[in-house]
Ligand SMILES: *[C@@H]1O[C@H](CO)[C@@H](O)[C@H](O)[C@H]1NC(C)=O
Ligand SMILES: *[C@@H]1O[C@H](CO)[C@@H](O)[C@H](O)[C@H]1NC(C)=O
Ligand SMILES: *[C@@H]1O[C@H](CO)[C@@H](O)[C@H](O)[C@H]1NC(C)=O
Ligand SMILES: *[C@@H]1O[C@H](CO)[C@@H](O)[C@H](O)[C@H]1NC(C)=O
Ligand SMILES: *[C@@H]1O[C@H](CO)[C@@H](O)[C@H](O)[C@H]1NC(C)=O
């Protein structure tokens with residue numbers, strides 16, 4: 001029978017139920033909560049929950065609180081509240097007898113996990129991750145038998161020793177989720193896997209990352225039939241990975257990076273129909289091949305980076321219709337990239353760099369979501385066509401560097417709207433279409449076309465890419481005259497590398513006249529114009545904030561302007577070598593060498609004395625004044641340069657004794673005095689202990705007399721032949737690996753030295 005209630009009744013019932021919900025807060029629960037709030041020490045400026053607890057609102061509706069139908073607090077979520085104390089002796093927190101859910105994650109307690117937690121006998125969900133708790137996990141936790149989910153992950157502050165892992169979980173038989181990432185699990189038995197399988201039959205999510213665990217994956221694990229998530233990253237398991245994992249019907253996530261896995265990874269794991277996320281990265285010794293994929297794969301993410309996987313990729317990869325991320329970088333994959341990969345509609349990230357792939361680039365017809373493509377450091381060949389990337393409106397990062405691609409660059413690439421970074425360096429791209437007429441990729445910030453065979457003048461439309469931060473055109477055949485002023489349109493440019501082309505420049509004189517700075521933009525930090533055809537004199541003030549400036553190997557004439565001295569504050573590298581500069585070294589240039597790491601004025605026509613003005617805080621590591629017309633003595637203030645590694649004054653007219661002022665430069669590796677007028681003994685008091693790292697010393701063609709001091713030569717341990725002497729000394733500049741400064745002293749000089757000294 002159907003009872004029809006009159007409308008007013010209906011309304012009344014609604015009103016009753018609403019008011020019942022809104023008045024469910026029990027008085028004593030409310031005062032407990034307020035007591036709790038009072039006892040906790042928290043930062044109210046970053047609190048989003050406690051700070052809003054307010055008597056005008058039903059306490060069951062307070063942020064972070066949930067009640068059951070009779071008004072008992074069952075859930076307390078005070079995660080990320082900047083709480084830093086007040087819990088140790090709190091009796092309030094542990095008085096919430098009905099509590100089922102407690103989340104104190106992301107706080108700063110800095111104390112042991114309170115034992116009184118054991119009072120919360122209904123607790124099903126306990127989350128203390130990154131809460132700042134320290135020390136041994138108390139045995140009381142193992143008595144909360146109601147726990148279904150336990151998260152004690154953190155940053156290496158907690159440990160499980162006594163009780164150990166087995167004792168902790170012994171009675172927690174209802175656990176479905178266990179997260180102990182970063183907990184130091186020492187003192188476990190060899191069969192800890194066996195214990196887990198035995199005690200926790202319902203386990204679904206298990207995360208034990210960075211727990212210091214070792215040992216093989218025991219077959220008893222197969223008992224964990226419900227296992228869905230297994231994360232063991234960062235444990236040195238030093239073992240093979242067993243194939244019984246292929247039998248887990250519900251396995252969705254398997255991550256094992258940095259586990260020191262060995263042997264061959266079972267191919268069948270790739271065919272587990274439920275598996276969505278697989279990360280085997282950073283297991284250098286782990287071999288494996290990717291098998292054919294079943295018709296309906298669930299994979300969303302596959303990460304094999306930096307392992308020893310090899311073989312080719314099967315065409316059936318296109319069966320993984322949900323695949324969105326695939327990272328196969330730094331492996332040994334070979335063969336061609338299957339064209340079918342271009343059918344993956346969900347694909348957004350693919351990194352195949354540092355492999356042995358050959359053949360041509362796929363035509364990404366339907367992968368419209370692709371945002372990141374890295375195919376660099378392979379052996380891809382053929383040409384690169386607009387069809388390869390047409391329609392990839394989300395493409396942001398595109399790297400084809402270090403391949404063998406030929407033909408011209410399809411400039412329509414630069415009309416993709418989301419493009420941010422393009423690396424096409426180190427290929428054989430040759431033809432240059434007159435203009436990149438369609439270059440309107442206004443979001444482009446990084447463009448590297450270096451080490452190709454591009455010819456002609458620098459395309460004008462480059463100057464429309466206003467957001468550029470990094471631009472390298474080095475090692476090509478660009479010619480003609482560049483107008484440096486135009487680079488000032490690129491207001492955010494920090495790196496400009498035009499080195500090794502055939503460019504000339506006329507604008508210098510103009511900027512001189514107008515007193516403008518010829519640095520490309522206000523933010524420029526790295527400017528390399530070396531090995532071109534720049535003429536004229538060095539412009540006044542190369543720039544204030546420029547850290548790296550090279551004008552080496554051009555045809556510059558005139559003197560070194562003193563305006564450079566003001567700028568040298570911020571310089572780390574100043575390279576003017578290989579020009580036709582004349583006049584003297586401005587004394588102020590050496591006065592301000594606190595930040596300057598490399599000063600290279602070699603191969604010019606510089607004359608006069610080396611100014612004795614080097615400041616007390618000298619930070620120089622390389623000083624190269626070779627192949628000039630310098631005379632006089634080595635300045636005694638060079639003693640201030642205690643960090644000096646390379647000192648080259650060869651091929652000058654310096655008339656001095658052995659440079660003993662440098663005996664405190666204890667990390668000196670290269671000393672070249674060749675072809676000068678040095679004279680006297682090759683020894684200084686104490687020098688036999690001073691230069692343990694010396695690798696090259698060239699004193700040939702001087703007028704040294706007296707005995708060679710064998711003891712000093714013996715002590716130069718850096719010179720032994722099995723020393724891993726490098727051809728070039730490199731310095732990182734600006735903490736960016738890409739930028740380094742190659743010193744010009746090569747190994748062949750070392751051989752010369754051996755001749756000349758013995
Ligand atoms: C935690 O709080 C900080 C501010 O205190 C906030 O920036 C951050 O996003 C919060 N994190 C979470 C997971 O809510
Ligand atoms: C907690 O109680 C113990 C013992 O009574 C005491 O030593 C400790 O100082 C108290 N801690 C705080 C933060 O009040
Ligand atoms: C624990 O809480 C943190 C912060 O709210 C959250 O990121 C994490 O996923 C939680 N853990 C579990 C198992 O729910
Ligand atoms: C290791 O754990 C067991 C079981 O909890 C305990 O009896 C033993 O004392 C622990 N050993 C150490 C060194 O803590
Ligand atoms: C687990 O339960 C058994 C039986 O109740 C008990 O004897 C044992 O002490 C408990 N273990 C722990 C660690 O609490």
Ligand SMILES: *[C@@H]1O[C@H](CO)[C@@H](O)[C@H](O)[C@H]1NC(C)=O
Nearest residue numbers: 204224225226227249250251
């Ligand atoms: C696997 O997952 C399904 C769906 O979540 C569930 O119904 C089934 O019970 C799970 N199997 C096992 C062995 O836990």
Ligand SMILES: *[C@@H]1O[C@H](CO)[C@@H](O)[C@H](O)[C@H]1NC(C)=O
Nearest residue numbers: 177204205227228229252253
């Ligand atoms: C536990 O695993 C399931 C997948 O099986 C996932 O949906 C859930 O988010 C995981 N829980 C946590 C807290 O990560």
Ligand SMILES: *[C@@H]1O[C@H](CO)[C@@H](O)[C@H](O)[C@H]1NC(C)=O
Nearest residue numbers: 214235236237238258259260
């Ligand atoms: C991992 O453990 C093995 C054997 O115990 C050891 O040889 C290896 O050096 C360890 N690797 C790391 C990275 O600690």
Ligand SMILES: *[C@@H]1O[C@H](CO)[C@@H](O)[C@H](O)[C@H]1NC(C)=O
Nearest residue numbers: 465466467468489490491492
């Ligand atoms: C330059 O960089 C600033 C700060 O990142 C940004 O706000 C500005 O839009 C950029 N200018 C151009 C032309 O991209």
Ligand SMILES: *[C@@H]1O[C@H](CO)[C@@H](O)[C@H](O)[C@H]1NC(C)=O
Nearest residue numbers: 455456457477478479480481
């Ligand atoms: C630049 O190179 C191109 C092709 O090599 C040549 O045709 C042209 O004459 C050169 N221009 C200049 C100014 O040298």
Ligand SMILES: *[C@@H]1O[C@H](CO)[C@@H](O)[C@H](O)[C@H]1NC(C)=O
Nearest residue numbers: 517522543544545566567569
């Ligand atoms: C150069 O640096 C000086 C002192 O730091 C500053 O006053 C001047 O404005 C800077 N010039 C430019 C063009 O940035």
Ligand SMILES: *[C@@H]1O[C@H](CO)[C@@H](O)[C@H](O)[C@H]1NC(C)=O
Nearest residue numbers: 504533534535554555556580
């Ligand atoms: C640069 O100088 C060299 C050596 O003097 C000379 O052969 C060359 O013609 C000069 N280049 C230009 C463009 O003047």
